[in-house]
Structure formats: C-alpha cells, structure tokens
Amino acid sequence: MDFALSEDLQDIRRAVAELCAGFPGEYWRGLEPDRYPDEFVRTLTEHGWLAALIPEEYGGAGLELSAAAVILEEIAASGGNPAACHAQMYVMGTLLRHGSEAQKRRWLPEIAAGKLRLQAFGVTEPDAGSDTTAIKTRARRTDAGWVVDGQKLWTSRARQSDLMVLLARTEEQPAKRTGGLSVFLVDMRDRGDQLTIEPVATMMNHATNQVFLDGLELPEDALIGEAGEGFRYILTGMNAERMLIASECVGDGRFLVQRAVEYARGREVFGRPIGANQGVQFPLARAHMALEAASLMRWKAIWLYERGEPCGAEANMAKFLASEASFAAANAAVDTHGGVGFAQEYDVERKFRETRLYSVAPVSNNLVQAYVGQHVLGLPRSY
Numbered sequence: 001m002d003f004a005l006s007e008d009l010q011d012i013r014r015a016v017a018e019l020c021a022g023f024p025g026e027y028w029r030g031l032e033p034d035r036y037p038d039e040f041v042r043t044l045t046e047h048g049w050l051a052a053l054i055p056e057e058y059g060g061a062g063l064e065l066s067a068a069a070v071i072l073e074e075i076a077a078s079g080g081n082p083a084a085c086h087a088q089m090y091v092m093g094t095l096l097r098h099g100s101e102a103q104k105r106r107w108l109p110e111i112a113a114g115k116l117r118l119q120a121f122g123v124t125e126p127d128a129g130s131d132t133t134a135i136k137t138r139a140r141r142t143d144a145g146w147v148v149d150g151q152k153l154w155t156s157r158a159r160q161s162d163l164m165v166l167l168a169r170t171e172e173q174p175a176k177r178t179g180g181l182s183v184f185l186v187d188m189r190d191r192g193d194q195l196t197i198e199p200v201a202t203m204m205n206h207a208t209n210q211v212f213l214d215g216l217e218l219p220e221d222a223l224i225g226e227a228g229e230g231f232r233y234i235l236t237g238m239n240a241e242r243m244l245i246a247s248e249c250v251g252d253g254r255f256l257v258q259r260a261v262e263y264a265r266g267r268e269v270f271g272r273p274i275g276a277n278q279g280v281q282f283p284l285a286r287a288h289m290a291l292e293a294a295s296l297m298r299w300k301a302i303w304l305y306e307r308g309e310p311c312g313a314e315a316n317m318a319k320f321l322a323s324e325a326s327f328a329a330a331n332a333a334v335d336t337h338g339g340v341g342f343a344q345e346y347d348v349e350r351k352f353r354e355t356r357l358y359s360v361a362p363v364s365n366n367l368v369q370a371y372v373g374q375h376v377l378g379l380p381r382s383y
Contacts, residue, residue: 003296005070012070019047020078025347028080032350034199036160036207037084042114050088051112053096058104059112064306065240069247069298076251079347081354083206087119087157089244091165093237094183098225103185107163119157120164120188122211123234126153130367132167133177133231137213139168139184145220146184148213154361156208158197164188164211167234170227181230184222191216204353239301239311241362242319246298249322252355253291253329259348260284260329260336274336283332290325297321313376320368323358330355 005013023040031037044050052067054060061067068089075082092111095103095118110116128134137150148168158164164186174180188195196212225233261284264275274280301314330352334341341348359365373379 009066009070012067013074015047016049016071016074017078019043019049020075020080023078023080025079025345028350029344029347031205032344034201034205034207036157037081038160040080041085041160044085045114050085050114053089053092054108054112055096058108060108065243066299066302066306068244069302072244073247073251073254076248077254078251079255079351081205082248082251083156083354083357085119085157086244086248087121088117090237090240091121092118093240094165094224094233095185097236098183098229098233099185100221103221103224107185111163116162117157117160118163118165120155120161120211121237122152122155122158122164122166122186124154125151126210130364132234133181135167135169135181137166137168139170139182139218141170142217144217146218146222148184148216148218150213152211152213154200154208155197155211156206158188158209158211159199160207162187162189165224165234165237166213167230170230174228178231179228182227183224183230183233184218185224186216186218186222204350204357206357235312238362239305239315242315243298243301243305243311245358245362246294246301246315246318246322249319249326249355249358250291250295250298252351253287253294253322253326256326256329256333256348256351256355257284257288257291259346260333264336280336283328283335287325287329287332290321290328294318294321294325313372316363316368316371319358319363320365323355323365326355327359 048061049071051060052063052071056062072082072086111118123132125135125137127136137148139146139148150168166184166186167181168184169180170182171180194214194216197209200208200210202208264280265273267274297314298318301311301318304311304314333348334352337346337348340346370382374381
C-alpha cells in the first residue's frame with residue numbers, strides 16, 4: 001500500500017492552492033446570499049482545471065479522477081466553495097463513457113475550451129426525491145427526435161450552464177424497475193418557453209433551481225447511448241460524484257479544523273490559551289482523526305474506480321464518512337470560536353452551512369446506511 005500522493009498530484013495541489021489564494025474569504029463572503037462566482041469559475045476554466053477529466057484528444061488534460069479529487073479538495077480547503085463548478089467534473093462522465101464518438105467530438109472540445117459549460121444534471125424531481133426510478137419526466141419519440149415534458153428540482157447551476165445531462169422516462173411499464181429511463185444531452189440555449197428555470201433560495205449559496213420542461217424538442221442525436229439504459233449510465237457518474245463530494249468534505253474539514261486550531265492557540269481566557277482546555281482540544285482532535293479516516297476511504301474508492309473495479313460500496317461509505325466528519329469539524333469550529341463563530345468575517349458560519357448540505361446531498365446519509373446494510377451486510381431491504 002502506498003499512502004503518499006504522487007508528485008503530479010502534489011503539483012496539482014500546489015497549483016490549485018496558489019490560484020485559490022487570489023480568492024480569499026472576502027471574495028466568497030461578497031457573493032452572499034446568491035451571486036454565482038463567475039470570476040473564480042472563469043479563472044479555473046482558463047487554467048484548464050475544469051477540463052481535467054476530458055481526454056487530451058478532445059482538448060482536455062486527460063487526468064484521472066484522483067486529480068479531480070485533489071482539485072476540489074484544495075478549493076474547499078482554501079475556504080472556497082467547489083459546488084460552483086464540481087458538476088463539470090462528474091456530469092460529463094456519462095457522455096465520456098456512453099456517448100457516441102460524434103457526440104464527444106461535437107461537444108467535448110468546446111467544453112474543454114470553456115466555450116460551453118456543462119454544469120447541470122437534471123435527475124431529481126419533486127415527487128420522486130431519492131427514488132430515481134419513480135421520476136415522471138417523459139420523453140416521447142417523434143419523427144424529428146424527442147419531445148420532453150416534466151419538472152426537475154435541485155438542478156444546480158442550470159442558469160450558469162449551456163448544456164444539461166437529463167434523465168427522462170422513455171417507457172411507461174419497463175420489464176425491470178430500473179429500466180425505461182434514458183439520458184439526453186440537452187442544449188439549453190435559446191429554448192424559449194420550452195425550458196424554464198426558476199431559482200430556489202437555500203441556506204447556502206448553491207445556485208440551485210427547479211427546471212420546467214414543456215414540449216422541449218430534442219434532436220435524435222441528443223440521446224446518449226441506448227434508450228432505456230439511462231439508469232445504468234448515470235450510476236457510474238453517481239459513484240464518481242460521491243467520491244468527489246467526499247473530497248470536498250475532507251477539504252471543508254481541513255479548513256474548519258485549521259481555522260479552529262489557529263484561533264484556539266491565540267485566544268486566551270482566564271490567563272491561558274483556550275486550546276489547552278480538553279473541552280476545546282478533544283473535539284478538534286476527534287474531527288481531525290475522522291477526516292483522516294474518511295480521506296483513506298475516499299482514496300480506496302478512487303483506487304477501485306480508476307481500475308474499473310466495482311466501487312459502489314466504497315464510494316457511498318466515503319461520502320458518508322467524509323460528510324459526517326466535515327460536519328463534526330464544523331460544529332467543533334463553531335464551539336471553539338464561541339460567539340464569533342457566528343460572525344460572517346470569520347468564514348466559519350459560511351463553511352458550516354456549506355458542508356451541512358452533504359449530509360443529505362447528493363444522497364442522504366440514511367440511504368447510504370440502508371445501502372450498506374442491504375448490499376454489504378446482506379440484511380433485508382429496508383425501503
């Protein structure tokens with residue numbers, strides 16, 4: 001076993017950290033409550049980081065998932081919010097793995113060059129929630145291609161995207177529960193009343209939306225892969241998503257613990273640094289240990305993924321452990337700072353809100369526990 005990052009990954013970490021230094025806490029606080037970090041995302045794009053996973057033949061860097069994990073972790077550890085751009089790291093995996101050569105050559109070079117943005121993933125619906133197989137958005141075949149009607153919820157960055165990967169039902173009564181769903185690559189530009197995007201205000205700056213599809217016309221070549229295989233196609237992307245979210249949570253936790261440690265060293269009450277008190281020190285030590293353990297599970301999941309081996313259990317466990325650890329770090333950081341932990345200028349309350357999301361998204365931690373209970377431990381299905 002080798003627990004060291006390769007020299008290439010260390011170089012990526014240093015380069016991303018240097019870039020993020022130009023976007024300090026004041027920048028991120030200035031975006032509250034709902035302004036998108038256009039300048040930050042543009043800088044990432046110009047440096048090629050958002051094209052990291054696109055193969056070189058299509059204009060990207062041709063890096064593996066481990067590089068994306070380092071990029072997103074370091075953005076979070078710097079105090080930034082990688083949710084503004086993380087989807088482009090995993091959404092395009094559906095296109096990369098299952099798209100035709102013609103689709104890849106048409107879209108990927110422009111995405112790699114930053115001319116087109118693929119940040120939107122239209123899967124979740126108001127009634128279906130976490131039960132993806134229950135979605136109602138319907139795609140019907142026509143002589144010209146497809147017509148789509150339905151509604152999506154929590155489609156983050158839809159207003160900042162040119163393209164969207166969309167999951168829709170193409171068969172009403174499939175032979176199996178996970179069948180009858182198909183994936184489309186939707187060009188969202190200039191769609192008029194066929195596609196309406198409405199922002200959803202949340203407790204963190206996440207640029208999320210609901211999307212209404214009303215007779216949305218798509219050409220035949222918008223279909224990715226085979227009709228009816230969409231659920232299987234998006235699973236590989238979801239595994240990658242869980243590993244990258246885990247990486248972000250590890251980065252959030254690093255930021256929060258470091259800020260708390262710095263404060264605990266310098267803040268004196270009753271004639272001594274508060275960091276000498278076990279009530280302050282121990283929660284931070286536990287948070288650090290939990291983050292280290294979650295990070296190892298994250299790397300194990302990525303190791304399996306990059307070798308093409310089954311990694312669903314490891315991806316889910318990594319996301320669970322990292323999100324639990326990052327939120328524990330957030331709580332410890334707030335407690336360490338006391339009253340000023342709620343003051344915006346310290347960035348702790350902002351990070352507290354940002355990392356809290358990942359206990360319920362992109363998959364609820366309760367569902368992760370149910371997955372492990374059923375598929376890893378062999379217990380009866382609970383839902």
